[in-house]
Amino acid sequence: MDPSMFLQYSPPTGLPQESKLATYMSRSTSTPTRSLNQAMSNLSMESSPTAIKKTIITHPPPPMPQPMPQPPPMMTHLPHPQFSPGTPLQAILAHAPPPQMLIGEFVPINYFNPPPMPLPPESPQSSPPNPMVMPPINTQVHQENVGGTTYFYSTNPDSMNAPGLNVPPLNPPVGMVPEGCIGVPSAYASQMYAGVPAHLPPMPAQNKPGLAATFYTPETIRSEIYQRNEDVFLQPDIQLPETVEMYAELTPLEGSNAHSLATSYRATHRVSGEHYALRRLHACAAPPALLNRIEAWRNVDHPNVVRLHHCFTTKDFGDHSVVLVYDYHPACMTLMTKYLATGAPGGVTDGNGAFHDPFSSDPDAPRPYTHQKNAMLRAVACGALLPEAVLWSLLVQLTAGLRAIHTAGLACRSLDATKVVMNGCRIRIAWGGIADVIHNSNVDITQAQQEDMTALGRLALGMACRTVHCDNLNACMDLVARSYSADLKNLILYLLSATTRRSVTDLMPMIGARFYTQVEALERRADAFEEQLAREIDNGRLLRILIKMGVVNERPDRLNLDASWSETGDRYMLKLFRDYLFHSVTADGRPWLDQAHLASALNSLDGGSLAKVELMSRDEQSVLVVSYSELKHCLEAAFEEVMQAAGAAP
Ligand SMILES: Nc1ncnc2c1ncn2[C@@H]1O[C@H](COP(=O)(O)OP(=O)(O)OP(=O)(O)O)[C@@H](O)[C@H]1O
Numbered sequence: 259m260d261p262s263m264f265l266q267y268s269p270p271t272g273l274p275q276e277s278k279l280a281t282y283m284s285r286s287t288s289t290p291t292r293s294l295n296q297a298m299s300n301l302s303m304e305s306s307p308t309a310i311k312k313t314i315i316t317h318p319p320p321p322m323p324q325p326m327p328q329p330p331p332m333m334t335h336l337p338h339p340q341f342s343p344g345t346p347l348q349a350i351l352a353h354a355p356p357p358q359m360l361i362g363e364f365v366p367i368n369y370f371n372p373p374p375m376p377l378p379p380e381s382p383q384s385s386p387p388n389p390m391v392m393p394p395i396n397t398q399v400h401q402e403n404v405g406g407t408t409y410f411y412s413t414n415p416d417s418m419n420a421p422g423l424n425v426p427p428l429n430p431p432v433g434m435v436p437e438g439c440i441g442v443p444s445a446y447a448s449q450m451y452a453g454v455p456a457h458l459p460p461m462p463a464q465n466k467p468g469l470a471a472t473f474y475t476p477e478t479i480r481s482e483i484y485q486r487n488e489d490v491f492l493q494p495d496i497q498l499p500e501t502v503e504m505y506a507e508l509t510p511l512e513g514s515n516a517h518s519l520a521t522s523y524r525a526t527h528r529v530s531g532e533h534y535a536l537r538r539l540h541a542c543a544a545p546p547a548l549l550n551r552i553e554a555w556r557n558v559d560h561p562n563v564v565r566l567h568h569c570f571t572t573k574d575f576g577d578h579s580v581v582l583v584y585d586y587h588p589a590c591m592t593l594m595t596k597y598l599a600t601g602a603p604g605g606v607t608d609g610n611g612a613f614h615d616p617f618s619s620d621p622d623a624p625r626p627y628t629h630q631k632n633a634m635l636r637a638v639a640c641g642a643l644l645p646e647a648v649l650w651s652l653l654v655q656l657t658a659g660l661r662a663i664h665t666a667g668l669a670c671r672s673l674d675a676t677k678v679v680m681n682g683c684r685i686r687i688a689w690g691g692i693a694d695v696i697h698n699s700n701v702d703i704t705q706a707q708q709e710d711m712t713a714l715g716r717l718a719l720g721m722a723c724r725t726v727h728c729d730n731l732n733a734c735m736d737l738v739a740r741s742y743s744a745d746l747k748n749l750i751l752y753l754l755s756a757t758t759r760r761s762v763t764d765l766m767p768m769i770g771a772r773f774y775t776q777v778e779a780l781e782r783r784a785d786a787f788e789e790q791l792a793r794e795i796d797n798g799r800l801l802r803i804l805i806k807m808g809v810v811n812e813r814p815d816r817l818n819l820d821a822s823w824s825e826t827g828d829r830y831m832l833k834l835f836r837d838y839l840f841h842s843v844t845a846d847g848r849p850w851l852d853q854a855h856l857a858s859a860l861n862s863l864d865g866g867s868l869a870k871v872e873l874m875s876r877d878e879q880s881v882l883v884v885s886y887s888e889l890k891h892c893l894e895a896a897f898e899e900v901m902q903a904a905g906a907a908p
C-alpha cells in the first residue's frame with residue numbers, strides 16, 4: 259500500500275463534525291468517573307499500559323518477555339523506551355502526556371480489562387468463562403484516507419503474541435490437556451461451533467436443509483420436545499378440588515374416561531412446582547398392610563417402570579379416596595391408544611378411516627371380508643402389523659421393567675396395554691402397586707409373578723396381531739408364525755405356557771443378540787441428542803451475546819445522566835457493529851441476510867478473535883477497522899455500566 263496514503267493521527271477534532279465517530283474518539287466528558295476510577299484501582303503493571311496510551315503510541319512492552327515486534331515502516335510511533343514491565347504506575351503516569359492526549363480518553367478500545375464482576379442475580383449469564391484471561395491490548399491507532407473515506411485502524415503488532423488472547427499457549431499449563439490427548443487444547447473451544455461429529459451418519463443429500471438450518475435442532479426432535487411441553491400447559495380442571503394434600507392444579511389426564519373405580523390426574527406439587535401423575539382410587543379403604551407394599555414399590559427405580567413416590571388417603575374429593583403419586587411423563591400414550599385402539603396410527607382402516615380389528619368378536623365390527631383369515635391376510639397386506647424390530651424393542655423394555663419389579667419381590671398384577679405407557683421410544687410399566695391397594699388380600703407373590711408372565715405373553719401376542727381380542731389363540735399364533743420369526747413365536751408360546759414355571763431371566767437367551775440391537779439403537783439416539791445438546795449450548799451462548807447487545811444498543815434513557823450515552827464511546831462502535839451484523843445491504847441496496855455470517859461474526863465476538871472487521875458510519879464518511887477482541891471489550895464494559903446503573907440506588 260502506498261505509504262503516502264497514511265495520514266498522521268490527528269486529534270479527534272479533525273474528524274468531520276457530522277461523524278459519530280468523533281464521539282467515539284473523544285469522550286472525555288462522557289466517560290463516567292466511576293469507570294475510570296474503577297479502572298485505575300484495577301490497574302496493575304501487567305494490565306495498566308492502556309491507561310497512558312497516546313495517539314499513535316506503542317505502549318509499554320508486552321508482559322511476556324519476547325522480542326518487540328517491528329512496527330510497519332509507514333506507521334509513526336512514539337515509543338517509551340524508559341518504561342519496562344516493572345516500572346511503577348506512578349512513574350508511568352509522571353511521564354504521561356498532557357491529559358488531553360490521554361488515549362484512554364479518546365480510544366477506549368481495550369481501555370482496561372474489567373475484573374470479573376459477579377453478576378446480579380437477575381442478569382443474564384455471561385459467556386462461559388474463557389480458559390484464559392483476556393489481558394489489555396496495546397493499541398495503536400492510524401487513520402487513512404481512501405477516496406474520501408477515512409479508515410481508522412487499531413493496529414497492534416504485539417497483540418498476536420499477547421498472552422491470554424485466546425491464542426493457545428505453546429506450553430499449556432499442566433492438566434489442561436486431557437490425558438492421552440496429543441496437541442494443544444483450543445482456546446476457542448467454548449466459542450466455536452464444533453460441527454457435526456463424524457460418528458453421526460451424514461444427512462441424505464436430498465434432505466439437506468441449507469447451512470442455516472444446521473444451527474438449529476431438527477424438526478423431529480423439536481416437535482417431540484414441544485409436544486411434551488404442550489402437555490405441561492394443560493389447563494387445570496376447575497371442577498376439581500383446588501388442592502389435594504400437597505398437590506394443586508389437578509388436570510384429568512387425557513384419555514382417562516371417568517368411571518367409578520379410578521381417575522388419573524396430572525398435578526403440581528405446591529412447594530417444588532414439579533408435576534406428578536396422581537391415580538385416585540375412589541371410595542377405597544386404606545388397608546393396614548398397604549404401607550409395607552407401597553414402601554417396596556417406592557424402591558423400584560427403573561427406566562422402564564413409572565416411579566411411585568408415595569400414597570395417601572384423602573377426603574378432598576368428597577369420599578375416602580386413596581391417591582398414589584407417580585412421576586409424571588409428559589405426552590405419554592398407552593400402548594392401547596398408540597397401537598390397538600380404533601384409529602390407532604398404522605391400523606387397518608377402511609375408506610372412512612375406521613380401524614378394522616380382524617380378531618374382533620364384536621359382530622358389528624366392520625369386516626372387509628367374511629372370513630377371518632382373509633381379514634388377517636389383509637392386515638398383513640396393508641402393512642398394519644408392527645415391524646418385528648418394534649416388537650422386540652417393546653419386549654426388551656417390558657421384560658427389563660418386569661425383571662426389576664419381580665426382583666423387588668413384587669408383581670404387577672395389572673399388566674395390559676392400558677397400563678403400559680410410552681413417550682418417544684421409551685416404554686414404561688405404569689401405575690405399579692395399584693393392584694396391591696385394590697386387592698388388599700394377601701396374595702401369593704410367586705403365583706402373581708407367573709400371572710405377570712402370562713399377561714406379558716398376551717400383551718406380546720396382542721401387539722403382534724394388533725388386536726385386543728386374542729381369544730382365538732390358534733388364529734393369532736398362525737398370524738405370528740406367518741409374519742414373524744420363529745424366535746418371536748417361541749417366546750410368546752413360552753410366556754403363554756402356563757403349565758411350566760417361567761421366569762423373566764429365562765427370557766434373556768431367547769432375546770439373544772436382539773438385546774444388542776436395542777442397546778445400539780439407544781446409543782445412536784443418545785448420540786443424536788448429545789449432538790443437538792452441543793448445538794443448543796452454542797445457540798444459548800450466542801443468545802447471551804445478543805441479549806447484551808440488545809441491552810446496550812441505542813438505549814433511549816439517560817444512563818448515568820448522560821443522554822447521549824448509547825451514541826458515544828464504546829457504544830457507538832457497538833452500534834456500528836450491530837449495523838454491520840444485521841443491516842448490511844448488497845451493492846444494489848437489498849438487505850443482505852446470511853445466517854452463517856451472523857453466527858460466525860457473533861462467535862468471533864464471543865471468542866474475542868483478533869480478526870478485524872470494518873465498521874462504516876451511517877453517513878458513510880468513515881470506516882473503523884477494529885478487532886473482535888476490541889469489540890468484545892466494548893460490549894463487556896458497556897454492559898457492565900448498564901448493570902451497575904440498574905443496581906444503583908435511585
Ligand atoms: N406417569 C404418567 N405420566 C403421564 N401420563 C401418564 C402416566 N401414566 C399414565 N399416563 C397417561 O394418562 C392417561 C390416562 O391413563 P389411565 O391409565 O387412567 O388410562 P385409562 O385408559 O383411562 O385407564 P383406566 O380405565 O384404568 O382409568 C393415558 O393417556 C396415559 O398415557
